[in-house]
Amino acid sequence: GENVEQHPSTLSVQEGDSAVIKCTYSDSASNYFPWYKQELGKGPQLIIDIRSNVGEKKDQRIAVTLNKTAKHFSLHITETQPEDSAVYFCAAPKIAGSARQLTFGSGTQLTVLP
Amino acid sequence: DVKVTQSSRYLVKRTGEKVFLECVQDMDHENMFWYRQDPGLGLRLIYFSYDVKMKEKGDIPEGYSVSREKKERFSLILESASTNQTSMYLCASSKSWGTQYFGPGTRLTVL
Numbered sequence: 001g002e003n004v005e006q007h008p009s010t011l012s013v014q015e016g017d018s019a020v021i022k023c024t025y026s027d028s029a030s031n032y033f034p035w036y037k038q039e040l041g042k043g044p045q046l047i048i049d050i051r052s053n054v055g056e057k058k059d060q061r062i063a064v065t066l067n068k069t070a071k072h073f074s075l076h077i078t079e080t081q082p083e084d085s086a087v088y089f090c091a092a093p094k095i096a097g098s099a100r101q102l103t104f105g106s107g108t109q110l111t112v113l114p
Numbered sequence: 115d116v117k118v119t120q121s122s123r124y125l126v127k128r129t130g131e132k133v134f135l136e137c138v139q140d141m142d143h144e145n146m147f148w149y150r151q152d153p154g155l156g157l158r159l160i161y162f163s164y165d166v167k168m169k170e171k172g173d174i175p176e177g178y179s180v181s182r183e184k185k186e187r188f189s190l191i192l193e194s195a196s197t198n199q200t201s202m203y204l205c206a207s208s209k210s211w212g213t214q215y216f217g218p219g220t221r222l223t224v225l
Contacts, residue, residue: 009154034213043118043204043216044157089156100145100164100211101172106156 002027002092006105013080014113021108023090024072030092033073034102035064038087048075080112117141118217120205126223133192135220137205144210146188148172148180151202151219160203163188195224 003026013019025033034049050057050064050073057064061080066073077084088108094101121136139146145164149157149172159172161180169180177199181189188207192199200223206214 041218043218045216046213101159101162102214104157106154
């Protein structure tokens with residue numbers, strides 16, 4: 001099965017700065033990489049995902065990049081705002097080729113300081 | 115909007131008690147999941163169900179069982195609760211492939 005490692009475990013940035021969270025995966029056949037955001041008191045929610053046929057995907061202030069050769073993918077948040085403070089999880093298919101089950105990273109607590 | 119609801123936000127039980135955690139989704143999703151969330155360990159899959167009465171063990175099934183008698187409902191059962199099962203429990207659902215929709219979680223404390 002897939003193994004996903006996520007770094008850093010905590011990240012503090014000043015409001016307006018950028019934040020980057022990185023994940024590595026073990027199975028080179030994996031083809032789907034979602035990112036989830038968990039706000040305090042809520043369950044995780046999908047914010048962006050990328051499939052292995054593209055190298056980058058953007059949605060307003062968030063973007064995800066994928067390096068298949070190095071087997072890592074990253075979440076980039078620009079112009080951070082206080083509402084970006086949350087726990088972020090990366091994930092990859094538990095079994096390559098099927099996104100029915102996911103293996104999640106250990107999470108990153110992002111704090112945006114005013 | 116997809117809605118996944120969990121029966122309790124907070125639950126306190128005693129060691130040895132039988133505990134039921136209920137999850138209901140309203141979007142006719144085939145797949146339902148139970149995860150456990152602990153600091154520094156991320157989300158770990160306990161059990162997965164891909165159809166009524168069908169289930170698969172996840173990464174940490176020991177001490178847990180599940181029941182899915184109806185498509186919209188997935189129950190997690192702790193047959194004899196222990197203190198090391200104190201945790202946040204998250205239920206999720208999805209269509210055949212892709213996005214998982216999570217409930218708000220149940221924080222279980224076993225004394």
